[in-house]
Amino acid sequence: MEKVRLGNSALLVSPLVVGCWSFGGDSKSYWGEQNQADVDALVAEGLDRNINFFDTAVGYNDGNSELSLGKALGKRRAEAVICDKVQIQPADRLGQDYETMVGDALKRLNTDYIDLLMIHWPTPDESLLRANLEALLGLRRKGMIREIGVSNFSLKTLEIARETGVQVIADEFAFNLISRGPERELLPYCEKNHIGFLAYMPLMQGVLAGKYETIADIPPMRRRTIHYAKNGNPYSGHGADGADAEVETVLRELRALSAATGLPCGTLSVAWLCQKPAVAGVIAGCRTVEQLRENAAAVETTLPPEILKALDDLSKPLFDKLGDYLDLWKKPEESRIW
Numbered sequence: 001m002e003k004v005r006l007g008n009s010a011l012l013v014s015p016l017v018v019g020c021w022s023f024g025g026d027s028k029s030y031w032g033e034q035n036q037a038d039v040d041a042l043v044a045e046g047l048d049r050n051i052n053f054f055d056t057a058v059g060y061n062d063g064n065s066e067l068s069l070g071k072a073l074g075k076r077r078a079e080a081v082i083c084d085k086v087q088i089q090p091a092d093r094l095g096q097d098y099e100t101m102v103g104d105a106l107k108r109l110n111t112d113y114i115d116l117l118m119i120h121w122p123t124p125d126e127s128l129l130r131a132n133l134e135a136l137l138g139l140r141r142k143g144m145i146r147e148i149g150v151s152n153f154s155l156k157t158l159e160i161a162r163e164t165g166v167q168v169i170a171d172e173f174a175f176n177l178i179s180r181g182p183e184r185e186l187l188p189y190c191e192k193n194h195i196g197f198l199a200y201m202p203l204m205q206g207v208l209a210g211k212y213e214t215i216a217d218i219p220p221m222r223r224r225t226i227h228y229a230k231n232g233n234p235y236s237g238h239g240a241d242g243a244d245a246e247v248e249t250v251l252r253e254l255r256a257l258s259a260a261t262g263l264p265c266g267t268l269s270v271a272w273l274c275q276k277p278a279v280a281g282v283i284a285g286c287r288t289v290e291q292l293r294e295n296a297a298a299v300e301t302t303l304p305p306e307i308l309k310a311l312d313d314l315s316k317p318l319f320d321k322l323g324d325y326l327d328l329w330k331k332p333e334e335s336r337i338w
């Protein structure tokens with residue numbers, strides 16, 4: 001896979017980013033049990049195909065995602081670009097304690113540097129946000145991390161980062177055919193400011209891969225976002241009516257376009273994302289070699305303008321209904337993104 005330069009940094013990365021949230025999972029984890037042999041095989045195959053970008057977080061499976069990725073990379077660590085994410089630390093945990101936390105992550109990853117470290121979610125406390133961003137600068141000076149990024153940061157929080165003097169090279173954000181909130185403002189901002197936009201949840205957790213016939217077939221944990229009515233779903237926390245009818249329409253029309261073009265639904269969805277300006281990569285959760293291959297083929301597919309337009313058009317009524325809303329899991333007044 002041909003690599004791209006991430007933001008203004010020297011990092012050369014594959015536009016397919018391997019999402020490692022499932023790695024190290026057991027039966028109680030969000031994604032259930034994840035076989036290490038599958039992780040070893042897909043990481044090795046990724047590296048063989050020049051797919052070198054891996055996205056994990058301290059919080060994924062209590063550090064077991066980092067551990068599993070570190071094991072799978074083994075002696076090939078230098079070929080990889082690792083993106084890791086940390087949660088905002090309270091004021092009394094900045095400084096030495098921050099170093100301990102990232103030091104522990106390095107041990108789990110079996111490496112002595114992290115290529116790209118991100119703040120996973122912003123805090124509403126502006127001064128704490130600034131202090132955390134500044135703490136990352138300290139880690140960079142010590143050589144523990146190479147570059148700084150953010151995740152779930154919108155315009156205002158990106159501006160705050162800029163004011164602190166932190167050069168953010170990438171912003172990781174939920175973006176897919178049925179979640180187009182970042183498109184009108186955030187994408188142009190990232191493009192203008194040379195921030196690599198990394199789209200996470202490109203398959204809407206399997207929904208856009210054509211896995212489910214109806215919304216009722218989607219497991220409750222995967223349909224807790226603002227797209228779907230609560231309908232007794234105990235995991236749903238957004239409190240809104242959802243847009244089930246519009247989502248069903250998108251999925252039906254996506255299947256029809258897939259039949260007409262001969263391209264799988266997941267390929268259409270991922271290729272559409274990759275052709276949006278500012279999108280440097282898509283972070284697709286890959287659990288097996290087969291999923292990695294399919295997602296790699298999708299990233300390498302170039303769609304002609306008429307198919308891109310058909311995808312824009314078929315998802316527009318849903319986009320209009322959901323608007324520019326960004327935190328897909330929360331009520332607007334409880335949004336963690338600002």
Ligand SMILES: NC(=O)c1ccc[n+]([C@@H]2O[C@H](COP(=O)([O-])OP(=O)(O)OC[C@H]3O[C@@H](n4cnc5c(N)ncnc54)[C@H](OP(=O)(O)O)[C@@H]3O)[C@@H](O)[C@H]2O)c1
Nearest residue numbers: 019020021151200201202203204205206209284285291294
């Ligand atoms: N920064 C953040 O706040 C944040 C939040 C969420 C995710 N992320 C990152 O983004 C990554 C991707 O997000 P995500 O995993 O939530 O969603 P996703 O990439 O849209 O969906 C991934 C899931 O879909 C299924 N899948 C993957 N490839 C497939 C294919 N080709 N055909 C059919 N099914 C396929 C797999 O699950 P099954 O095989 O079990 O169906 C996989 O776990 C995560 O791993 C994580 O690294 C970041």
